[in-house]
Amino acid sequence: MSELIIKNGYVFDPISGLKGDKADISVKDGKIVDKVSNKAEVIDAAGKTVMAGGVDIHCHVAGPKVNLGREMRPEDKFFRGEYRGGILKQGKRMEMGFSIPSTWKTGYAYARMGYTFTNEAAMPPLLAPHVHEEFRDTPILDQAAMPVFGNNWFCFEYIKNKELENNAAYIAWLLNATKGIGIKVVNPGGTEAWAWGENCTTINDPVPYFDITPAEIVKGLIEANEYLGLPHSVHIHGNNLGNPGNYKDTIDTLKLAEGTKAKNKFGREQVLHNTHLQFHSYKGTSWADFESGAKEVMDYVNSNKNITVDIGQVTLDETTTMTADGPFEYHLNQLNHIKWANVDVELETGSGIVPYIYDKNIKVCGIQWAIGLEIGLYAKDLMRVHITTDHPNAGPFTRYPRVIKWLMSQKAREATLDTMKWKDKVIAASNIASMDRELGLYDIAMMTRAGPAKALGLSSIYSLTKGADANIAIYNLDANKLPSDPELIEAAFQNTAYTLKEGVVVVKDGQIVAEPPKYTLWTKVNMPENAQVMHDIKEKFSRNYTVNLENYAVFDEHVHNARAIELDVA
Amino acid sequence: METVTMTLTSQPELFLECYNVTPDQFAGKSLAEIAALPAHEGKIQWKLGDFFKFDGKAGETAADTKIVVNGDVRRMKRFGQKMSAGEIVINNDTDMYIGGWMTGGKITVKGNADSFLGIAMEGGEILIEGDAQNHVGSAYRGDWRGMSGGLIRVKGKAGNDIGTAMTGGTIIIEGDAFIHVLTHAEGGTVIIKGDVEGRVGGQMVKGDAYIFGNILYPLPGFKKIATVEKEVDGATYTFDQFIGDLGERKTKKKGEIIYGNIYLKK
Numbered sequence: 001m002s003e004l005i006i007k008n009g010y011v012f013d014p015i016s017g018l019k020g021d022k023a024d025i026s027v028k029d030g031k032i033v034d035k036v037s038n039k040a041e042v043i044d045a046a047g048k049t050v051m052a053g054g055v056d057i058h059c060h061v062a063g064p065k066v067n068l069g070r071e072m073r074p075e076d077k078f079f080r081g082e083y084r085g086g087i088l089k090q091g092k093r094m095e096m097g098f099s100i101p102s103t104w105k106t107g108y109a110y111a112r113m114g115y116t117f118t119n120e121a122a123m124p125p126l127l128a129p130h131v132h133e134e135f136r137d138t139p140i141l142d143q144a145a146m147p148v149f150g151n152n153w154f155c156f157e158y159i160k161n162k163e164l165e166n167n168a169a170y171i172a173w174l175l176n177a178t179k180g181i182g183i184k185v186v187n188p189g190g191t192e193a194w195a196w197g198e199n200c201t202t203i204n205d206p207v208p209y210f211d212i213t214p215a216e217i218v219k220g221l222i223e224a225n226e227y228l229g230l231p232h233s234v235h236i237h238g239n240n241l242g243n244p245g246n247y248k249d250t251i252d253t254l255k256l257a258e259g260t261k262a263k264n265k266f267g268r269e270q271v272l273h274n275t276h277l278q279f280h281s282y283k284g285t286s287w288a289d290f291e292s293g294a295k296e297v298m299d300y301v302n303s304n305k306n307i308t309v310d311i312g313q314v315t316l317d318e319t320t321t322m323t324a325d326g327p328f329e330y331h332l333n334q335l336n337h338i339k340w341a342n343v344d345v346e347l348e349t350g351s352g353i354v355p356y357i358y359d360k361n362i363k364v365c366g367i368q369w370a371i372g373l374e375i376g377l378y379a380k381d382l383m384r385v386h387i388t389t390d391h392p393n394a395g396p397f398t399r400y401p402r403v404i405k406w407l408m409s410q411k412a413r414e415a416t417l418d419t420m421k422w423k424d425k426v427i428a429a430s431n432i433a434s435m436d437r438e439l440g441l442y443d444i445a446m447m448t449r450a451g452p453a454k455a456l457g458l459s460s461i462y463s464l465t466k467g468a469d470a471n472i473a474i475y476n477l478d479a480n481k482l483p484s485d486p487e488l489i490e491a492a493f494q495n496t497a498y499t500l501k502e503g504v505v506v507v508k509d510g511q512i513v514a515e516p517p518k519y520t521l522w523t524k525v526n527m528p529e530n531a532q533v534m535h536d537i538k539e540k541f542s543r544n545y546t547v548n549l550e551n552y553a554v555f556d557e558h559v560h561n562a563r564a565i566e567l568d569v570a
Numbered sequence: 571m572e573t574v575t576m577t578l579t580s581q582p583e584l585f586l587e588c589y590n591v592t593p594d595q596f597a598g599k600s601l602a603e604i605a606a607l608p609a610h611e612g613k614i615q616w617k618l619g620d621f622f623k624f625d626g627k628a629g630e631t632a633a634d635t636k637i638v639v640n641g642d643v644r645r646m647k648r649f650g651q652k653m654s655a656g657e658i659v660i661n662n663d664t665d666m667y668i669g670g671w672m673t674g675g676k677i678t679v680k681g682n683a684d685s686f687l688g689i690a691m692e693g694g695e696i697l698i699e700g701d702a703q704n705h706v707g708s709a710y711r712g713d714w715r716g717m718s719g720g721l722i723r724v725k726g727k728a729g730n731d732i733g734t735a736m737t738g739g740t741i742i743i744e745g746d747a748f749i750h751v752l753t754h755a756e757g758g759t760v761i762i763k764g765d766v767e768g769r770v771g772g773q774m775v776k777g778d779a780y781i782f783g784n785i786l787y788p789l790p791g792f793k794k795i796a797t798v799e800k801e802v803d804g805a806t807y808t809f810d811q812f813i814g815d816l817g818e819r820k821t822k823k824k825g826e827i828i829y830g831n832i833y834l835k836k
């Protein structure tokens with residue numbers, strides 16, 4: 001029996017209502033408890049900030065797409081830091097890559113920032129084994145992955161034929177087959193259309209051959225999600241990402257959630273999570289008159305409680321874009337001419353990869369930077385607006401501390417604006433310069449752990465409430481006396497004083513000191529077998545897939561330390 | 571200018587990464603401090619002093635510092651990496667990545683250099699009295715940013731991938747070259763005084779190749795537009811001018827389409 005107590009820290013845990021009061025956090029056998037004996041090991045957190053482990057709701061950190069990025073970008077590893085990390089006595093591991101780090105660097109760098117959970121944002125079902133193999137090699141972090149459903153032939157047909165129960169049964173079957181956590185949608189219909197050289201840029205563009213629209217796809221998947229009562233909602237990257245004027249398409253997509261209420265036992269309240277909202281909040285008709293549409297989009301988000309979003313903040317770095325939105329990546333390559341990879345995943349999805357430099361001396365990049373921060377600063381309910389960089393699309397996750405700094409300090413935002421060549425044009429095309437809101441540590445706790453955990457339906461595991469896993473971050477920040485130099489805020493969030501994973505100290509003073517076991521979380525739906533769906537699956541596999549059904553699902557032994565979130569559907 | 575002479579005293583078992591042998595790193599340091607600078611052999615970190623003995627004196631600044639390297643350094647890489655000023659003279663053959671990413675100063679190799687000579691170089695001068703291998707003045711593997719400034723002169727011959735993704739600067743190969751010259755280039759000049767096997771200017775958007783000998787297998791994406799006189803490396807010659815790569819995207823400057831050029835000496 002191991003006991004531990006974290007004493008006298010300023011504790012921020014929005015799930016349990018702690019708003020920075022001095023409190024002691026007790027840990028017994030890896031779980032948060034009310035109290036421990038006087039034999040408990042003591043961590044003195046006086047003058048420090050204590051939060052639950054960070055929860056990343058949307059990042060691309062594992063699987064075939066990420067690895068193709070690593071393969072096509074050897075230069076991403078060059079002149080980029082220490083190269084080796086982890087525990088010396090185990091033999092240090094390769095910590096390579098800046099925008100597409102090695103699995104080892106991924107685990108260590110998140111842990112050093114106080115994060116203990118990541119949600120891989122796009123798992124191609126057919127290639128799920130690769131995702132799980134990389135989870136095995138990513139130390140410390142609990143991980144989950146969302147299979148993509150937005151261009152899936154089964155779903156298209158069930159939705160078109162209005163077969164809700166069959167669609168739900170297929171989704172449950174695929175979550176089991178891939179050990180996935182929830183429903184991801186990327187450019188609904190558009191990636192399938194791309195296989196025909198076309199795209200769906202509004203929610204009403206019909207998908208070639210299938211003759212359904214993105215609106216029908218999204219509505220059908222929301223309906224199935226709530227029919228099943230999954231822990232997370234439908235998680236969507238909508239149509240027309242990254243194009244001037246797309247804020248209208250975004251609001252159209254968000255409106256598809258109107259009138260639907262969340263139905264689940266996990267405390268989740270939203271029915272739709274719109275990821276990387278920054279890429280979807282663009283006004284203007286071209287890159288010449290491009291401007292921020294953050295106000296319009298956030299006005300809608302603020303007044304509709306059944307929606308959550310994450311930001312997708314541009315960090316002004318050289319990075320690697322990668323998405324299941326194949327047509328988007330093609331168009332991006334036509335803009336920057338660097339290099340491009342495109343992959344089709346039969347019957348299910350596709351993807352593209354293009355390196356990208358968000359240059360502070362390019363006007364559009366400056367405006368994109370402003371839009372992301374505006375989304376955070378316009379937000380009325382920060383439990384519903386989460387910090388991400390859509391890693392690595394808008395920047396690497398290792399820049400979260402910098403994003404936090406910008407949100408917490410107007411001085412830091414002004415300093416970055418001052419470095420931009422087209423500062424005046426960026427200011428004219430956005431509202432960032434006039435926004436004096438500065439977020440506090442409680443706000444950041446909502447945006448980086450409590451909000452994402454609640455939206456994922458995982459707040460009973462990832463919080464400081466009694467019975468939760470003792471995943472805890474302790475930052476060198478005196479909540480009563482925040483530093484006036486914003487760089488010190490960034491530094492504090494970059495390297496924790498302590499990170500604990502299930503009660504084990506894994507980071508001390510920014511150094512990795514332990515690598516305890518980690519979990520792969522997935523959603524296990526218990527429901528009666530659906531004979532029609534099983535028949536459809538067998539038929540499609542024999543007719544359309546290049547693999548046999550028997551070779552499709554990930555093997556149980558493939559899935560590292562699986563931890564099922566179970567639910568029953570009658 | 572002050573001079574530090576470093577002489578090889580023992581060979582590494584594998585290859586030694588001498589990325590710290592630059593005037594920038596040596597300047598202002600005592601010989602003992604220089605000998606304590608790290609160098610890698612695979613994953614093992616050594617000190618430069620484990621392989622070299624040092625004599626002389628470093629200058630106060632990089633510009634004031636000359637380094638002379640003596641001994642059989644065929645298993646030593648990365649001399650002059652990222653150097654910004656000063657001078658390095660290597661009195662024998664050496665290995666890969668000499669002068670990579672350098673921004674200024676001068677490197678002379680009295681023998682042969684291996685591959686990746688002056689990759690992604692931004693400025694300064696490299697003189698190789700012998701031959702060079704592959705990827706002279708190219709981009710790092712996978713990168714799209716090749717040599718952007720400065721001068722590389724190879725008195726002997728060179729291998730493949732010369733000036734890949736080059737955007738500026740000049741490469742002169744006085745002997746023959748193998749294949750792939752100025753591939754993907756968006757600027758810069760490559761002069762080859764001998765013959766080239768082929769693939770000159772593939773996917774080139776901008777840049778100038780001057781070939782004094784033959785191109786055994788020219789690419790079909792280039793067409794002849796003129797015969798011109800040009801001064802190249804201090805003398806004037808007559809060339810057939812070809813433009814291309816016609817299969818690649820084109821940029822415009824002041825309304826005119828920009829092409830890459832191959833000048834083939836008549």
Ligand SMILES: [Zn+2]
Pocket residue numbers: 058059060121237275276323390393
């Ligand atoms: Zn994403």
